[in-house]
Amino acid sequence: MHDIAALKTALEGLAIEDNPQIVRQKSRDFFWYSPVLKRQLEDVTADIVVSARSEADVIRVLKACYELDIPVTTRGAGTGNYGQAMPLSGGVVLSLAEMNQVLETGRGFVRAEAGAIMYAIDEAVRPTGQELRMHPSTYRTATIGGFIAGGSGGVGSINWGGLRDFGNIISLKVVTMEAEPRVLTLSGEDMHKVSHAYGTNGIITEVTVPLTSAYDWVDVLVGFDDFAGAARYADAIANQDGILTKEIAPIAAPLPHDYFLRHRKFLRSDQSVCALMVAPFAMDAFAAFTRRQKGAEVIYRSDLASAEESKGLPPVYELTWNHTTLRGLRVDPSITYLQVLYPFPDHVQKAVKLAEMFGDEVPGHLEFVRFDGKITCFGLPVVRYTTEERLNEIIRIHEDLGCPIFNPHRYTLEEGGMKQTDAVQLAFKGEADPKGLLNPGKMIAWENPDFDFSAEQTFLFPGLAR
Ligand code: FAD
Structure with missing residues (x-):
């Protein structure tokens, strides 16, 4: 007690x-x-x-x-x-929701308290013609500190990669959990100590992150007769260096029609869709490029739609990333999802193969990103859930095909990530939280140093039985 x-x-x-x-x-x-x-x-x-x-x-x-x-x-x-x-x-x-002030905006960076909402940060920096490089699809609700401690990337990752990449966080102020808490400023190599550590080894109070040029992004939906067509198109436009995009997400039929209720008027139930955000100046190039792609049909452009057509539509980024799943859960609470990496250079081939293999049991949803400099894609496929055994089997089939799963059905850092001890984060926890009081149960390496990640067992935190 x-x-x-x-x-x-x-x-x-x-x-x-x-x-x-x-x-x-x-x-x-x-x-x-x-x-x-x-x-x-x-x-x-x-x-x-x-x-x-x-x-x-x-x-x-x-x-x-x-x-x-x-x-x-x-x-x-x-x-x-x-x-x-x-x-x-x-x-x-x-x-930390009340620690939400934007403290300083400069050329190329913003400094804010950790509880600042990302949308509010962009509102504050917009007069300087800048915006955040990337944000999760929870842009309008999530905090910048929560994104850095718990997220990985999102809208904008097609240009900038993920939060794990050098340069996407400039510095962090962190408070330690000790008899006399220290306030540390971490940057460069040290950033890896606390970024994506779920707040297990320090509390981020202030962040400095880079900015990029802001645009009034155009929301676009392009329809295809099949998911393979949408995936190939997404890869092709992602590789068009001259067409500036911020988001590229192919989503398999029937998900767009069944889940995007406000957009349904534009969609057929057998239509797979690629959802995009494109810079306004690139729209002519986008249209010319898309016209050349077999089977591509532009079904919605926010810059050309009438006020009546666009009324009440959520922004395209709230159809993508984990908003696709959220919209699905509102329609069908029995579904769940996975997080997959389809490694370059076979990403499209593997994603299409898996989507075809599972059919409507695991409808495809890809998010194109830059990963170590290469265009590839993550997947957040919907899973029509039956049993835990079948879910694990689906995971195994993906991994056997060389597509790692970042398991969203586990609460620990390691099982949701690389399935190995992060020695840097562990060592920092020893220094910054010697009693192990920060977010207990999330870092297996701290709770059970002998845990065998290769044995395919699930970690169960003893404290949970409380
Ligand atoms: P919280 O959920 O409050 O916290 C996340 C983790 O960070 C927790 O472990 C918490 O303890 C820790 N934490 C929070 N603040 C701090 C702090 N200041 N210091 C130390 N630790 C802290 N994630 C993505 O990466 N990309 C996406 O596109 C994306 N889309 C999503 C869509 C939906 C609909 C949903 C539900 C989730 C999505 N996520 C996504 C996951 C999540 O929204 C993001 O990770 C988000 O940035 C979390 O921010 P938050 O403020 O809600 O953090």
């Missing part, structure tokens, strides 16, 4: 929420995308939620929790998918 009464006394004056219903709600993220995580994590809840308004508040919370041995799980907007922001051992959920 955590001594919450003593903690409340120590934190007097801070914004503390202890209403069990609100605490439970703020202890959840989008873990329910996965039927496996839904079963495992349904009852997870913190004891209290504390909202920090400044770095000094964060330091105060960490110092008090360290003294009382109370776990702390950081929360941005709680849009993560794998129970990342869920407090498996209870304790405190530390919300």
Whole structure:
């Protein structure tokens, strides 16, 4: 049992929420995308939620929790998918949503508090003609700190790669979980210590990230008779260096028609679609290029659509990445999804082969990205879920074909990632969180150094049984 009464006394004056219903709600993220995580994590809840308004508040919370041995799980907007922001051992959920100021905009960079929403950052920097290089499809709700600690890339990754790539984060201010919390500024090589570490080894309070030129991006849907046509077109336009795009996502029939309800008026149920964001100045080139592609039919362009046609439509980026799955879940709560990497240079061939192999059990959804300088694609295919055994079989078939799965049905860093210990993150946890109180249960290497990743076993965090 955590001594919450003593903690409340120590934190007097801070914004503390202890209403069990609100605490439970703020202890959840989008873990329910996965039927496996839904079963495992349904009852997870913190004891209290504390909202920090400044770095000094964060330091105060960490110092008090360290003294009382109370776990702390950081929360941005709680849009993560794998129970990342869920407090498996209870304790405190530390919300950074109120630390949301944009602090400085310069040529090529912005500095902001970690709780700033990405859409709001772009609004703030837009007068300078700039915007963030990349954002998740949760742009309008997710925080920049949550994206860096839990996300990987998204809209814009076709040009800039992912968050893991050097240069896509400039520097981070991080608070450690010690008797006397330290405030560190990390940059360059050190960034890997905390980026995509789920807040297990430090709390990011401030970020500096690069900016690029801003455009009034044109939303486009191009229709195809089959998924293979959409995938080949996506690859071809992604490789057109002169046509500036920000998003390229082929999605197999019948998903666009069945899930994109507001766009349905433009779609046939047998039509696969490539969803794109294209720079306004490139629209003539885009149209000329697309006209040459066999079977491509431009079915929607936001720059040519009438106000009546565009009324009520969500932006194209909210049809892509994990918004495709979200829209699907609203129509059919029994589906789930996978995250796949189709390695260059056989990415299209492999993606099409797998889509054809599984047919309507695993309809294809690809996201084209630049990966180590090459154009390739990730997949977030929908899975018409039957059993956990079948889901694991589908995963195995992908991996046997050389397509790694970043398993969205696991809550640990390693199982959702490269399935190996990240020695840099582990070592930093030893320094920055010696008692292991930050987001417990998410880093297997810390909880069980002997865990055998090759044995295909699932890690079960003992603290979850609480
Ligand atoms: P949270 O969910 O609150 O936190 C994410 C993780 O980071 C948690 O482990 C949390 O403890 C930790 N954390 C949060 N803030 C901090 C901090 N300041 N310091 C240390 N640790 C912290 N992800 C992508 O990468 N690309 C996408 O395109 C994408 N699309 C999505 C679409 C949908 C519909 C959904 C539901 C999810 C999507 N995601 C995507 C996952 C998620 O939205 C992103 O990772 C998002 O950026 C998380 O931001 P957040 O503020 O909600 O973070």
